Each structure stands twice: as C-alpha cells, then as structure tokens.
Amino acid sequence: MSARSLRIVGALLLLPGFAGPATAEYGDVVINNYSDAAGMRPVIFPHWFHRVRFRCAACHADLGFKFKAGGNEINMMKIIDGEYCGACHNGEIAWSVENCDMCHSAKPGTPTQVHESTVQKLLAPAKPKPRQ
Numbered sequence: 001m002s003a004r005s006l007r008i009v010g011a012l013l014l015l016p017g018f019a020g021p022a023t024a025e026y027g028d029v030v031i032n033n034y035s036d037a038a039g040m041r042p043v044i045f046p047h048w049f050h051r052v053r054f055r056c057a058a059c060h061a062d063l064g065f066k067f068k069a070g071g072n073e074i075n076m077m078k079i080i081d082g083e084y085c086g087a088c089h090n091g092e093i094a095w096s097v098e099n100c101d102m103c104h105s106a107k108p109g110t111p112t113q114v115h116e117s118t119v120q121k122l123l124a125p126a127k128p129k130p131r132q
C-alpha cells in the first residue's frame with residue numbers, strides 16, 4: 001500500500017462509524033440501568049438472534065423477563081446465580097459469563113432503549129396504553 005492510501009485508511013479508522021464494535025442492530029435492546037454507573041459498557045441484547053432460537057415464553061414466562069426494555073433489575077449476582085441471562089449463559093446452553101465484552105458491547109453512554117425502533121423517530125408518539 002502506498003503512503004497515501006495508508007493515510008486514507010488511517011483517517012477512515014478515526015471516523016465515528018469506525019470507532020469500534022458498537023454493534024446494535026434494528027430491534028436490539030440496549031440495557032443500561034447500572035452499566036455506565038459501574039464503569040462497564042452498556043449491554044446489547046440481540047432480541048432477534050434469540051427470538052429465532054427460543055419461544056417467547058421461554059424467556060418472558062419461564063424466566064420472568066418483563067416485556068420492557070430496561071424493565072428488569074438485572075445484575076451480575078443474579079446472572080451468576082442462573083437468573084435472567086444466566087439461565088442460558090452458563091457454559092452449557094450458551095457461552096458463560098466470563099465473556100464480558102460479548103454482552104457489554106454498546107458505546108458508553110447509550111441509554112436503555114430498543115435500538116432504532118421506529119417509535120423513536122415519531123414526532124408525535126401515541127399515548128402509551130395502560131399495561132394489563
């Protein structure tokens with residue numbers, strides 16, 4: 001590679017889009033109730049990736065995940081005890097908790113949200129319906 005193209009590649013790497021693996025996709029849930037405050041990158045939960053592998057009820061009934069981004073008080077003690085993500089990320093059903101960066105992969109400061117949800121782009125969102 002010429003010195004000039006190396007400089008171009010170098011400049012590209014400094015662009016925000018190339019800043020590193022902040023990998024949220026459409027429908028991913030960013031969970032950041034505690035991570036930022038604890039100095040960890042927020043968590044990206046790839047919802048579609050899991051939905052195609054498991055029934056809704058496996059998580060939302062059996063494991064008690066509430067249907068709300070950030071609506072569960074998840075922490076590492078609970079995960080290591082086998083609750084929430086830890087019911088599967090235990091080295092048996094899926095890789096285990098020592099892989100911190102696999103889950104804590106969002107850009108620091110990303111708020112709890114459903115990434116790229118169309119609702120975030122509405123200028124006049126509908127009034128939330130009361131939950132049953």
Ligand code: HEC
Pocket residue numbers: 031032033034035036038040042043074075076077079085086089096097098099100101102103104
């Ligand atoms: C399977 C996914 C997963 C893995 C792997 C994982 N975490 Fe977490 N962690 C979470 C989730 C989900 C939360 C809750 C996030 C929030 O609300 O901010 C969390 C929260 C935390 C918190 C803040 C709450 C607390 O318990 O203090 C810390 C600190 C943390 N993780 C550290 C780690 C470290 C260190 C590792 C690796 C040894 C790790 N995590 C691996 C999913 C994971």
Ligand code: HEC
Pocket residue numbers: 029030031045047050051054055056057058059060065066067068069070071072114
């Ligand atoms: C592997 C576990 C898992 C499976 C399977 C799963 N979900 Fe989820 N779901 C979650 C987690 C985790 C969250 C985020 C909870 C949080 O942030 O605390 C979530 C969040 C949601 C939300 C709330 C999003 C928002 O706007 O706040 C809805 C709705 C939802 N899931 C529906 C479904 C449906 C429908 C299915 C089946 C087609 C399904 N889920 C399958 C784990 C799962």
Ligand code: HEC
Pocket residue numbers: 043044045046049050053054058059063084085086087088089093094095102103
């Ligand atoms: C019902 C079981 C189950 C639960 C609950 C669960 N996972 Fe997973 N997860 C899996 C399986 C299975 C895989 C695929 C593992 C593999 O490829 O070896 C996976 C993979 C992942 C991946 C990697 C996706 C990819 O593109 O390779 C991430 C990130 C992840 N999980 C985060 C989480 C977080 C965060 C939670 C809790 C909020 C969670 N998971 C809860 C079963 C689960």
